[in-house]
Amino acid sequence: MATAIILPIEFILQKQGISSFSIFSTLRLEKGLLKIEKFASKKLSRLRDVVVLLFIILVVVIPIIVVLNSVVLSWSSDPDTGKVTESVNYQLFGPPNYFSALLDATFVSFASASIATYIATCIAIPTVFLIKRYRFGRFLRAILRIPLIVPTSALGLSILLLWGPEGFNLANPGIWLIILTHIVFSVPVIVEPMLATFEGSEIPLYSGAARTLGATQYNTVESISLPLLKRGIMAGVILSFTRSLGETGATFLVMGSHTTIPPLVVNMVEALAIPAALFASTYLIAISFVLLMLFRKVTTR
Amino acid sequence: MPEVKLTNVAKTFDKGRIIAVDHIDLSIRDREYLTLLGPSGCGKTTTLRMIAGLELPDEGEVYIDEKRVSGLPPEERDVGYVFQEYALFPHMDVWDNVTYGPRVKGWEEEKSERIGREMLELVRLFERTDAFPSELSGGMRQRVALARALSSGSKLLLLDEPLGALDAKIRTELRYEIRRLVKDLQLTAIHVTHDQAEAMAISDRIAVMRKGKILQVGTPQELYLNPQHIFVANFVGESNFLEGYITERTNHKITVELRRGINVQSMNQDHKKGEKVVVAIRPEVLSITQGEKSGLNSIFGNIEGFRFEGTNIRYEIRLENDDLVVVVRPALMAEWLSVGEKVTVAFPVEKSFVFSYPELGLRTELALE
Numbered sequence A: 001m002a003t004a005i006i007l008p009i010e011f012i013l014q015k016q017g018i019s020s021f022s023i024f025s026t027l028r029l030e031k032g033l034l035k036i037e038k039f040a041s042k043k044l045s046r047l048r049d050v051v052v053l054l055f056i057i058l059v060v061v062i063p064i065i066v067v068l069n070s071v072v073l074s075w076s077s078d079p080d081t082g083k084v085t086e087s088v089n090y091q092l093f094g095p096p097n098y099f100s101a102l103l104d105a106t107f108v109s110f111a112s113a114s115i116a117t118y119i120a121t122c123i124a125i126p127t128v129f130l131i132k133r134y135r136f137g138r139f140l141r142a143i144l145r146i147p148l149i150v151p152t153s154a155l156g157l158s159i160l161l162l163w164g165p166e167g168f169n170l171a172n173p174g175i176w177l178i179i180l181t182h183i184v185f186s187v188p189v190i191v192e193p194m195l196a197t198f199e200g201s202e203i204p205l206y207s208g209a210a211r212t213l214g215a216t217q218y219n220t221v222e223s224i225s226l227p228l229l230k231r232g233i234m235a236g237v238i239l240s241f242t243r244s245l246g247e248t249g250a251t252f253l254v255m256g257s258h259t260t261i262p263p264l265v266v267n268m269v270e271a272l273a274i275p276a277a278l279f280a281s282t283y284l285i286a287i288s289f290v291l292l293m294l295f296r297k298v299t300t301r
Numbered sequence B: 001m002p003e004v005k006l007t008n009v010a011k012t013f014d015k016g017r018i019i020a021v022d023h024i025d026l027s028i029r030d031r032e033y034l035t036l037l038g039p040s041g042c043g044k045t046t047t048l049r050m051i052a053g054l055e056l057p058d059e060g061e062v063y064i065d066e067k068r069v070s071g072l073p074p075e076e077r078d079v080g081y082v083f084q085e086y087a088l089f090p091h092m093d094v095w096d097n098v099t100y101g102p103r104v105k106g107w108e109e110e111k112s113e114r115i116g117r118e119m120l121e122l123v124r125l126f127e128r129t130d131a132f133p134s135e136l137s138g139g140m141r142q143r144v145a146l147a148r149a150l151s152s153g154s155k156l157l158l159l160d161e162p163l164g165a166l167d168a169k170i171r172t173e174l175r176y177e178i179r180r181l182v183k184d185l186q187l188t189a190i191h192v193t194h195d196q197a198e199a200m201a202i203s204d205r206i207a208v209m210r211k212g213k214i215l216q217v218g219t220p221q222e223l224y225l226n227p228q229h230i231f232v233a234n235f236v237g238e239s240n241f242l243e244g245y246i247t248e249r250t251n252h253k254i255t256v257e258l259r260r261g262i263n264v265q266s267m268n269q270d271h272k273k274g275e276k277v278v279v280a281i282r283p284e285v286l287s288i289t290q291g292e293k294s295g296l297n298s299i300f301g302n303i304e305g306f307r308f309e310g311t312n313i314r315y316e317i318r319l320e321n322d323d324l325v326v327v328v329r330p331a332l333m334a335e336w337l338s339v340g341e342k343v344t345v346a347f348p349v350e351k352s353f354v355f356s357y358p359e360l361g362l363r364t365e366l367a368l369e
Helices: A001-016 A019-073 A086-092 A098-133 A136-143 A153-165 A173-200 A203-212 A216-245 A249-254 A260-268 A272-300 B045-050 B094-098 B101-106 B108-121 B138-151 B168-184 B196-202 B220-225 B230-235 B362-367
Strands: B004-013 B018-028 B032-038 B060-064 B080-082 B154-158 B188-193 B205-210 B213-218 B240-249 B253-258 B261-265 B275-283 B286-291 B298-308 B312-319 B324-330 B342-346 B352-356
Touching: A001 B230, A019 B188, A086 B220, A098 A173, A098 A216, A098 A272, A098 B352, A136 B138, A153 A249, A173 A216, A173 A249, A173 B080, A173 B352, A203 A216, A203 B080, A216 A260, A216 A272, A216 B101, A260 B188, A260 B220, B018 B045, B018 B213, B018 B230, B032 B045, B032 B168, B032 B196, B045 B060, B045 B154, B045 B188, B080 B138, B080 B261, B080 B275, B094 B108, B094 B138, B108 B138, B108 B196, B108 B286, B138 B168, B138 B220, B154 B196, B154 B362, B168 B188, B168 B196, B188 B196, B205 B230, B213 B220, B213 B230, B213 B275, B230 B275, B230 B352, B230 B362, B240 B261, B240 B324, B253 B275, B261 B352
Parallel strands: B032 B188, B032 B205, B080 B154, B154 B188
Antiparallel strands: B004 B018, B004 B060, B205 B213, B240 B253, B240 B275, B253 B261, B275 B352, B286 B342, B298 B312, B298 B342, B312 B324
16 A cells, blocks of 8 residues: 555656655655554454445345335335325235236246256256266367356347247247246256266266176166266256246247246336335245255255 | 186377387286286276276277177176275265175175175174265275175176275285185285285285386296396385496306496396396395405495384495495394494395396386386
8 A cells, every 4th residue: 555655656756856855755655654554454454344244235235125125115005105006015916916917927937947947957967978978078068158158138039039930930939938048048057066066076986886886877877976966966956946037138038928027027117016026026035045045955065 | 717818908098198008918817816016107007997897998808707808898897896096985875885786786685685794794894884985984995895896796806006095004904804805705806006015915926017018927926036127126125236247157157247347246147248237136135244355246335324114224335336235134133333334245146136238228117107
C-alpha cells in the first residue's frame, strides 16, 4: 500500500524537477506509511474477513430473505396499497388461479427433469468408459463440454431449429422437446463428476483384479466399476436434476404450450403478477435447497 | 498341473518407444516357485501381467499347461494374481472379497462358502470376515489378497511384488508364509520382486532380468556361486570389480594384470590372452590382514572407510593401484581395524569370477536402469 501511494508522488515530484528534495521527503513518507501499515495489518486481516462475510450476506442471503419476506407481507393484501387483488393469496387461489398453473408447471418440471436425467445418465455412464478407455476420449470430453459453454438460449434455438417443425419435425415445441434439450446439457453435467470419481478410484486396478478372478468384462463393470462410481453417479444425477429444474433460457424457446417453473416466473413478472412470481420463486428456492442438502449428503461420507 | 512357457515374448509401450520386454524365453516347471528378479523398470511386472493376460504380448506366445493362451482374456486363463497394491475391492468386506472369484464363476453357494472359509483359515484371518479393507493393516490386507487369489481354485499363483508395500519385519514373516502356502497347496508360483534377499530366501529358481531381457535363470545357489553375467554377479549378492588384461593363460588358470602392474590369478573361463577383463570378487570372500604381507592374490591397501552394520563390519579399502574394494567380515570373528591402517587383502584363486570387459563400459553394464 505504501508503494502504491509513494510511487506516483515520487514520479510527479521528479517531473516537477525537485528530485533532490523529494527523495528525502518521500523516503520519510514511506517510512511513516510502512509503520501505519504494520500496525493496521493485523486489524485489516480481521476487517477483510468481515467484509467478505458482509458481501456474501448482502448479495446472496438478503435477496432470498427479501423474497421470503415479501411473500409473507403480501399474503393477504398488498402492504403499500392494501389492494386485495395484489396479494399472494388472491393471485394464487383467486380468479387469476396462478396456483394451478404452478402445479402444472411443477409437473412438467419434475417430469422433464427426471426423464431427461434418467436418459442422460444412461448415456453418461458408457460415455465415461469410452472417454477413459480410448485415445480419442479427451476429444470426446472436450466436445461434450460445448453445451455447457454455449449460452442456453442459443442451445434452445439450435435444438428448436434442428428437431422442431422447421427442421426434422421430430417433436413440436412442448415437453418432449424440453426433455431433449435438457438431455443435451445434462450429459456433460453427469459425466464430469463421474470422471472425477473414476480418476480417484483406481478402477483399472480393481477391474484387472476382478478379471484375474474370473469375471468377464460385463461382470467387472457391474460388480466393480459401477459400485465404485456410485458416488459420482449420484452427484451427477442430483446436479443434473437441479440444473434441469432451474434452466430457463433454452426451455423458454422450446416449451411451446407447456411450461416449467422458471419460465412461469418470468411470464408472471411480464403479466405484472408480482406476488404470484414471488411465491413461485420461494417455492423454487425451497426445492433447490432440499436438493442441495441431498447433494451434500450424497457427496460427503 | 500348471507349467508356464514363454517363447520369444516381446512387449513395447508408447508406440514402440519403450521396450518393456525384449524377446524372452522362459519356462516354469510344475509346482515350482520361480522368482523374476530385477531392478525397477526391467520388465518383470510386464512379463507377469502378460502371463495373467492383463497385457497382451506384441510378439511371441504364452503357454499355460501346454495350451496357448496368448490371446485369451484374464478370466479364461485360470490364474491367481496378487497385486503389490493389494487391490482389495474397497466396497466389499473381507468375506465378499475372498468369495468374489467363486461367486463370479457361478459356483454353488455351498462350495463358495466352504472355499472362502478354508482360504481365510489358511491365512489366519477368519475372525475378520466382516472388516472392510480400509480397516485392516497392510499385512492383513495382503493376506486377504492372497486368500482371494487362491479361492478361485487356480493352481498357478502370480505374485507382483506382494511384499513391496509392507514393513521390513512383516515382509520377512509373510514371505515364508507365502512359500509355505504355495508348497502345501502344491501350486506353481511366479513371484516378481526387486529385493534379491527376498528372491534368494523363497525361490526354487530365480530369473534375473534387466532391460527387458533375462540374463540368467538358476537356483539361488547357482546364481550366487556361478554368475554367468557381470550384472548378476553384482545384483545377486555383491561384488568388487577390478579391471585388467590377461597376460598368461594355462588350461586351468589365468593371470590378470591389474592397473599399475599388479598381478592376480583366477580360474580360466574361456578367455583369450591379451583380452581386457573384469575380475569380480565378493566382499565376503576377501580376507583382510594388518600390515603389508605379500602372497598369492594379495594386494596392499589403506582402510578408507569403516562401518559397523550389526552382524558385519564393512571396510572400504583403497588398494595400492587406486582401485576401491569393499570387504565384509563377520563382526564377532574379525579383529576390528580402524581407518587409515595399512592392510593386505587377499582372495583364493577359485573364488573369483572373470568376465570379458563389457562393450558399453563397466558402469553402463552394472547400471540398474
